[in-house]
């Protein structure tokens with residue numbers, strides 16, 4: 001078997017993606033924080049640590065608000081690693097649980113869980129939960145699912161169309177999801193970290209779709225994908241694409257897939273592989289490790 005490189009190819013320059021609407025979204029969150037009882041931070045289970053946004057933590061601690069973390073896309077993650085992350089978080093007093101909004105995993109009792117964790121201070125006002133998270137982590141899908149399963153609501157129509165493009169939620173919306181006790185969800189647009197510390201975090205976040213592909217470029221994202229899959233010995237891709245042995249680089253996988261499927265367009269091959277990864281065809285993976 002070919003040797004796996006110790007590290008992935010570095011990016012030429014630092015990735016920074018914090019467009020104006022994210023800045024405005026953060027400002028709006030700060031303005032509305034007093035109306036909120038609790039933050040519901042949605043993270044991606046494939047990057048449970050990297051999809052943390054320090055800005056939300058700062059907001060919570062500054063305004064003494066409770067925070068519950070929901071690790072979404074559990075169906076695409078490594079279950080063993082994720083259960084370990086949740087156990088460790090719970091041990092240090094961080095309230096969190098995992099769901100798959102798309103598959104419905106753990107979604108049935110999400111309303112009960114939220115009602116139990118955040119009982120309303122005043123019955124007439126109800127509990128106000130602000131959903132926050134990076135782009136594309138599944139905020140709209142979660143809200144839609146909660147609306148669909150909310151037992152006491154008449155209008156269960158999905159209010160936000162879930163899309164695969166980051167940052168489609170551009171305005172703040174309040175949604176009643178429980179009548180007795182009264183409870184609301186406040187949706188917010190996806191907000192990235194203003195300063196991404198390192199290449200690896202940027203590439204992980206791009207791989208799961210929190211950052212647009214064009215920002216770091218598809219080539220380094222694929223290089224990183226091959227590297228992390230090999231590093232974690234998650235070589236489902238080898239069999240999936242009918243390779244004799246694991247690819248050593250992104251380029252090797254690119255050439256194999258391009259020739260196998262007769263792609264003659266550069267972007268088609270990249271999109272094809274990245275989409276296979278993002279929809280779980282190349283196996284379940286959690287890229288972060290927790291070190292406490």
Ligand SMILES: Nc1nc2c(ncn2[C@@H]2O[C@H](COP(=O)(O)OP(=O)(O)OP(=O)(O)O)[C@@H](O)[C@H]2O)c(=O)[nH]1
Pocket residue numbers: 072073074075076099100101102103133134135136137138139140141142161162163164165166167168169189190191279
């Ligand atoms: N496999 C899987 N896909 C999911 C899950 N939840 C959401 N998705 C998909 O992830 C993509 C993004 O979901 P959205 O709900 O639009 O994400 P968002 O956080 O609201 O995105 P922004 O509005 O851009 O901030 C869509 O293609 C969803 O179908 C999940 O639990 N599992």
